Amino acid sequence: MESPVRGRTVLVTGGAGFVGSHLVDALVGDNDVRVLDDFSSGRRGHVDPGATVIEGDLREPEALRAATDGVELIFHEAAIVDVTESVDRPVETTDVNLTGGLAVLDAARRVDATVVLASSAAVYGRPEGLPIPETAPAEPRSPYGLQKRTLEEYARLYAELYDLSTVSLRYFNVYGPRQRGPYSGVVATFLEQARSGGPLTVEGDGEQSRDFVHVRDVVRANLLAAAAGEPGAAYNVGTGERTSIRELAAAVREAVDPEIGIVHREPRTGDVEHSLADVTRARERLGFEASYDLEAGLRTLLTDADRGG
Secondary structure (H helix, E strand, O other), X not given: OOOOOOOOEEXXXXXXXXXXXXXXXXXXXXXXXXXXXXXXXXXXXXOOOOOEEEEOOOOOHHHHHHHHOOOOEEEXXXXXXXXXXXXHOHHHHXXXXXXXXXXXXXXXXHHOOEEEEEEEHHHHOOOOOOOEOOOOOOOOOOHHHHHHHHHHHHHHHXXXXXXXXXXXXXXXXXXXXXXXXXXXXXXXXHHHHHHOOOOEEXXXXXXXXXXXXXXXXXXXXXXXXXXXXXXXXXXXXXXXXXXXXXXXXXXXXXXXXXXXXXXXXXXXXXXXXXXXXXXXXXXXXXXXXXXXXXXXXHHHHHHOXXXXX
């Protein structure tokens, strides 16, 4: 797909991180791209050398001003993304995820920049039914989900009060190259366990299910949202297909080494049993549809050259 974002001055917050660095890859060459990152979790080696890097915290006024001066479009990816950490450290994670996000919105208001916000399916909590449309009740069950939901409301309010173009994207379970670290998600965890000789560790009976969406599809959703998103609106970003954790473990084992074992341990307290995106709104209004099924997505993890290691 030819990018609908061309010839613009663009900022990616958290541009050295997982989704952010892939966004930068898609933007450089056609745009003047800046990255604002404090490198608390992102890696310098993940940033395309064609981007201008500003090292700093988005809560620091001077760093944020330097990053946003003259910017036309902001992709806000910077966050502490771990649900468990938000439960353990609600005040600190709220400061980054909500206060920091609000600072980005206000900086965008100063320069009249379009903002595409990374939100999360965590805003829904435990859904009443599947698939989950954007109109489903938002009842977060973690500080992280509440932080994302509240930032969405600020984005909607900024669109109404200040005529600022803001769009929120509710990511479901994103996976892909460069996803690693303690908050990397079950796909990356299974691959790491498989490459180390196993076994793969499944929490509970493995029947819980998720909508796994490849990072390249998430990038495409961001670009489409920047070009065609309705100000103040939120869109699900997923595949519309769900896979059980048991099925995922079997697929990873088959892809890496069929001899690897699979073991089960106690389920996580409060874990959501099932999650599945209704992608109708994104398809009809943005023209977005996921192009990677899980099998094709896993192949990218096994074969892609991954800049930065």
